[in-house]
Amino acid sequence: MSATPATATPLRGESAPTAAARPRRPLPPLMSLSEAAADRLRALYARGEAGRLLRITVSTKGCSGMSYVMEFASAAGPGDEVVTDKGVTVLVDRKASLFLIGTVMDYEVKALSAGFTFTNPNEKGRCGCGESFHV
DSSP: OOOOOOOOOOOTTOOOOOOOOOOOOOOOOSEEEOHHHHHHHHHHHHTTTTTOEEEEEEESOSSSSBEEEEEEESSOOTTEEEEEETTEEEEEEGGGHHHHTTEEEEEEEOSSOEEEEEEOTTOOEEOTTSSOEEO
8 A cells, every 4th residue: 555645734723835836927018119109209208298108098989989099198197007118108098908908009101191000909890981999
């Protein structure tokens, strides 16, 4: 007969033995910036918006139901996530975090327009004009 090690039952007031803690994998970034977006934000932060940060949120509007909203803020609020990528900091409204996980913010210059764009892996579709999306 082979002897099996006995496992002791903790007595009242004692804690049970704990298993070795599994290493936690790092969380994916909430958002990332393209080089073009980072360069444009650096230029904005250096000039007219010096001392302010871009805040990104999502609001309910448009044909598909949701739209990106960008505004400048003087400081991070209690409901803001601070995202720093490529040396540039932006604020993300905590309520919008679930809709923006994995989003890449870019800055595009076209023949007749220029502006920030979002590539969001959570989007299921966009309206025809491209101003709103749904998840």
